[in-house]
Each structure stands twice: as structure tokens, then as C-alpha cells.
Amino acid sequence: VWLAAAGLLQDSTAFAWLSAPRLVSPTAGSVRLGLAAEQPKTASSGLGATTCALSLALGASLAALGARRQSRSKTxxxxxxxxxxxxxxxxxxxxxxxEADIPLEMRDPRPSPHPFGQVPCLVDDGGVEIFESGAILLYLMDKYGGINTPEDRAKYTKWxxxxxxxxxxxxxxHKMSGAEIAKPGRTMDKLEEILSNSEYLVDNTFSVADVAVCSYLNYVPVFFGGxxxxxxxxxxxxxKRCASRPAFAKAFGEGHAKSVMTKITG
Incomplete structure (x- = not known):
């Protein structure tokens, strides 16, 4: 009764369960419900068995309640x-x-917690502070991307x-012209070869790698023209494939997306 009054037992089923004689299996931190077994009864053994069962039931119930609360806080x-x-x-x-449906709140650029006062700068729970756009992308990928091994992570971090x-x-x-993406050159030649066999950079699936790489490419027509x-x-x-994604226009603006679609020719 005092457990219910204290709010530790939050439903009538749990209270009724503790009030009845049960068989208790404390394995794996769980409680198995069942009918009480028939046992030879003596005055001393009956009282001891009841006390033991209630003690185990109480401990298991509190443990289960704590686990449920902890699980809710983690999710x-x-x-x-x-x-x-x-x-x-x-x-x-x-x-x-x-793109990844990651919860994010925008804050004013100033004041920024960036050590040099710059943006972007991401702040997260637990005292986490990250600056540099690439570092922020990698942090969010680690936290929300479901990538669990260094081998899998390497496919994205390198890009x-x-x-x-x-x-x-x-x-x-060179001369801040943006023209280097169209001229002969080892870096862009290799990127052209890679994209001749795949629509996206990793496993032919859009990912954080494309966000990082195509963001830079798609700045060129905005800053430097056709x-x-x-x-x-x-x-x-x-x-153009990346600029046509709805999330791109939502992030960069419709005008930015339109510049890519109209100013990149060939």
C-alpha cells in the first residue's frame, strides 16, 4: 500500500500482483507470474516463504520500474x-x-560558442560543442546515422x-573564379570517372558524403555564375540531381537550387 501511495506502483495490476502469492523467478532481472505451487504447510515455513516471495517481488518490481523509466529517458x-x-x-x-530527419534548433549566429566566434557551431546535450561544418556533419552521422563500425564509417568520413x-x-x-570544376584536372577528372558508374558517392545511395561534396560544387554557380x-x-x-532534392532547396533556398539547374550546362 505504501508503495502505491508513494507513486512507485503506478497501476492497479502491479499492486494486485504484489498482493497475491506468486512463484518468483528472479533470473535476468524479470519476474514470471504464475499460480502459487502447492507446498506442505507449516507455521514457520509458510511465513518464511511468504516473506521471501514478497521481498523478491518487491525488488523485481522496483527494478523493472527503474528500467522502464531509464529506457524512456534514453529514447x-x-x-x-x-x-x-x-x-x-x-x-x-x-x-x-x-534529409536524415535529425532534430535541430536554429540559434542566432551571435553570440556563438565557437572559440573564434564563428559559425556554424553546434551545441548538443552533455556539453558537446562542435565547429567546422565537416566536423558537425561527422558528429551527426555518428549520433544518428546508425553506423556502428570503423569500417562502415570510413566509407563516409573520407568524402x-x-x-x-x-x-x-x-x-x-585559383583566382576565386570557380572555373576549376570545369577545367582539366586530376581531382575533377577522377570525380567524373566515379560518377560515371554511380549516381551517388557511397553504395549508390544518397548520404552525408553527397551533402559534403555536392554542397561545395553547388556553391560555384551561385558565387561565380554559369x-x-x-x-x-x-x-x-x-x-543537378542533388539540387533537385526537396531538402536541398529547403536548406539553401529555392534561388540557390535554381541557379544550379540553370547555370550548369553541358
Whole structure:
């Protein structure tokens, strides 16, 4: 009765169960319900058996209640907070979150918890703070992507790092013209070859790898105007394929998506 009054037993079934004689199996932290077995009864053995059964039942019930509460707390999702703006690389993060249905709250770019005051910067529960768009994408992939082994993770991380370390200089490098994506060059030649055999970069399925790589490619027509991609028809098709995804337009804006579709030719 005092358990019910204290709120530890929250339904009548649990209370009725504790009130009745039962066979208790404490294995694996669970309680098996059943009818009481017929036993020879003595005054001392009957009282001891009843006390033991009630003690085990009480312990198991409290353990089960605690496990249910802990399970509910683990499955409850709290949105991470992204400090950013449309004019920065924040839309890369938004795009991935929209595609993967990841809860995200937008916060003002200033003040930013970034050590240098920049954006994007992601804040999550447990004191987590991440800056640099690529690092944020990898964190969200680890937390929500369902990838459980280093081998699986490597298929995606290499492309995210490639986008930040190599592709950025191709897209925004020489004289800040953006023309390098259309000119002969080892990096873009290899990307053209890869995309001749697959619509997307990893297992022919859209992923965080495409978010990282195609975000940089699709900035070029917005910042630098039209590009003749006749040398790179597969890259051009890839850019338009990604820009046509509803989540891309939602993250970057309809105008951005339209620029890719109309200014990339060839």
C-alpha cells in the first residue's frame, strides 16, 4: 500500500500482483507470474516463504520500474542547437538534418560558442560543442546515422574530409573564379570517372558524403555564375540531381537550387 501511495506502483495490476502469492523467478532481472505451487504447510515455513516471495517481488518490481523509466529517458530526443545563418556554411548542416530527419534548433549566429566566434557551431546535450561544418556533419552521422563500425564509417568520413580539405580549393581556389570544376584536372577528372558508374558517392545511395561534396560544387554557380561542364557531364548531372532534392532547396533556398539547374550546362 505504501508503495502505491508513494507513486512507485503506478497501476492497479502491479499492486494486485504484489498482493497475491506468486512463484518468483528472479533470473535476468524479470519476474514470471504464475499460480502459487502447492507446498506442505507449516507455521514457520509458510511465513518464511511468504516473506521471501514478497521481498523478491518487491525488488523485481522496483527494478523493472527503474528500467522502464531509464529506457524512456534514453529514447527521448532533444534537438541539437545550431548557431548559423543562411550566408555561411550552416545550410550544409541543415541539408543533412532535413534529409536524415535529425532534430535541430536554429540559434542566432551571435553570440556563438565557437572559440573564434564563428559559425556554424553546434551545441548538443552533455556539453558537446562542435565547429567546422565537416566536423558537425561527422558528429551527426555518428549520433544518428546508425553506423556502428570503423569500417562502415570510413566509407563516409573520407568524402567529408575530402570536401573540406581538397574540393574546397578546387571550387574556391585559383583566382576565386570557380572555373576549376570545369577545367582539366586530376581531382575533377577522377570525380567524373566515379560518377560515371554511380549516381551517388557511397553504395549508390544518397548520404552525408553527397551533402559534403555536392554542397561545395553547388556553391560555384551561385558565387561565380554559369559553368560549361561539357567535359564533365556526369558531375553536372550529379550537381543537378542533388539540387533537385526537396531538402536541398529547403536548406539553401529555392534561388540557390535554381541557379544550379540553370547555370550548369553541358
Amino acid at each position: 527521448r530526443l532533444f534537438a541539437a542547437r545550431l548557431h548559423g545563418s543562411q550566408q555561411t556554411r550552416s545550410p550544409l548542416v541543415n541539408w543533412y538534418c532535413y 567529408v574530409v575530402f570536401a573540406n580539405a581538397t574540393l574546397e580549393s578546387v571550387c574556391f581556389g 559553368q560549361n561542364m561539357s567535359r564533365r557531364p556526369n558531375v553536372a548531372a550529379y550537381m
